[in-house]
Amino acid sequence: MPASSPPTTYEEAVKRVWRSLDPSGGVREIVRAGTLGANSHNTQPWRFTVSDQRIGIAPDFSRRCPAVDPDDHHLFASLGCAVENMVQAAVALGFKAEASLEAADRDRVTIAVDRIRPSSNALAEAITKRQCTRAEYDGRAVSAEDLNKIGVAGTLDGVECLLVTERARMDAILDYVMQGNSVQMHDQAFMAELVAWIRFNDSMAVEHLDGLSARSSGNPSLPGWIARRLLPFVMTAKGENDKYARQIRSSAGIAVFAAATDDKRGWISAGRAYQRFALQATALGIRQAFLNQPVEVPSLRPQMASFLGIGNRRPDLIIRFGHGTPLPPSLRRPIEAVIDPS
Ligand SMILES: Cc1cc2nc3c(=O)[nH]c(=O)nc-3n(C[C@H](O)[C@H](O)[C@H](O)COP(=O)(O)O)c2cc1C
Known part of the structure; x- marks a missing residue:
């Protein structure tokens, strides 16, 4: 059981x-397992309700971006990541779990246990x-057997998991990532929100x-006021694009997730499929990290869809994968902070 006083060091928090569960x-x-899911900017945008037979997970819109x-x-999609972790954890913790979206127009997912x-x-x-390992990998290929396993794990509930391993096609995706990154880094609102x-x-x-810690991003730890002043000089569009080029070229492949429908149900399913892919990759010793710029900049989405040949489906999530060493993990708020009183 965690101590009740807050952690004082990063290592203690980790x-x-x-x-272990x-x-x-x-x-x-099961809820704690949910909070360990990947989530955008590590905002942890979820609230839980818990009873003996039922867990509810709903968006925390105060944490939207x-x-x-x-x-x-x-x-x-972040809620979907949490749901998949909960469904997988439940079995190991001695529960049968079934997730359902309460109604097509509602936001809450219910997990009956x-x-x-x-x-x-x-x-x-x-x-x-x-973890999402935002480091360069070692360039080694992933075996055909393991590619098959991660592809199968990432195919769920109508979500397609496309695996791209040919260098020319990975370079084409890198080009979209760099275009997206350049747009985002010149967008003041995007940068203010990220910072x-x-x-x-x-x-x-x-x-x-919560949030994106320097350690888990592979960056040095600095006093906030210094880091904010240095940021415009050290975090430039060109510098970030060069970094993404090294990261993609050191990866074994790229996975793109495309749900059957472009709505909340599809987005949750895309998150679930990604999380299951990431768990399978982790079990096989394969690292992975997101590079979502081309799906975040709306004008690039149709270009990505046409490049991938997925018709008018939305490309939901883009992930690179490969072999490499881990970075320090990110942090989470304790479950007491995210469970609503019953
Ligand atoms: C929907 C979604 C979008 C994300 N987009 C990005 C991204 O574009 N770039 C990135 O580096 N990480 C991205 N992430 C990863 C999160 O930042 C990461 O999950 C969070 O910081 C927690 O870290 P962890 O997954 O290592 O525990 C995304 C995660 C989700 C679920």
């Missing part, structure tokens, strides 16, 4: 957040080990327990 924790431990995500696509014997599985074990979620040093990260 230990608490990413500790504990079957004695019951339904609330209107600049990068004006239609809440990423917010609902029923006691069964716990059974360990590789995806549940990967929940506390998964508001950056935790420039350990004490900021530990104080907030």
Whole structure:
């Protein structure tokens, strides 16, 4: 059980957040698994309700990101990531779990849980080990067998997981990533919103327990006021584009997720499919990280769709994958901060 006083160091916070799942924790431990899902800018845009037979997960619109995500696509995909973690964790924690969207026009996902014997599985074990690794990888290919496994894991509920491993096609996607990044970095609202979620040093990260910590982004820890002044000089469109080129060229491949429908249901499913892909990748020792610029800049989305040959479906999420060493993990708020009183 976590100590009740807040963590004082990054290392202590990491230990608490990413500790193994504990079957004695019951339904609330399923919620904790949910909070370990990937989520846009690590805003953790969710609220939970918990009873013995039911967990509800709903959006926390106070944590939306209107600049990068004006239609809440990423917010609902983030809910999907949490849902998939909860469904996978439930089995290992001794529950049968079934997720359903309450109604087509409602925002809440309900997970009905029923006691069964716990059974360990590789995806549940990967929940506390998964991370988005925003580093260069080592250039090694992923075997055909493992490609098949991650592709199958990422295919869920009408979501297609397209795997791109040919260098020429990866370079074409890199080109879209750089175009998207250049647009975003010249967009003041996008940059202001991003900076508001950056935790420039350990004490900021530990104080907030959310956002993009310097450590987990592979950046040095700096006092906030210095970092904010330096940012325009060190974080330039060209510098970031060069970084993305190195990152993609050191990766084994790129996965693009496209849901059957461009609505909340489809966005949640895309998040679930990504999370299951990421858990399977983690179980196989494969690292992954998002590069969503071409799906975030609306004018690039149809170009990406036509390049990928997915007709008029929306390309939802773009991920690179490969082999490499992990970075320090990101942090999460404790479940007490995200569960509504019943
Ligand atoms: C819908 C969605 C969109 C995301 N977009 C990006 C992105 O464009 N670039 C990026 O570096 N990370 C992106 N992320 C990853 C989050 O920043 C990451 O999940 C969060 O910081 C928590 O870190 P963790 O996944 O390593 O635990 C995205 C995650 C989700 C679910």
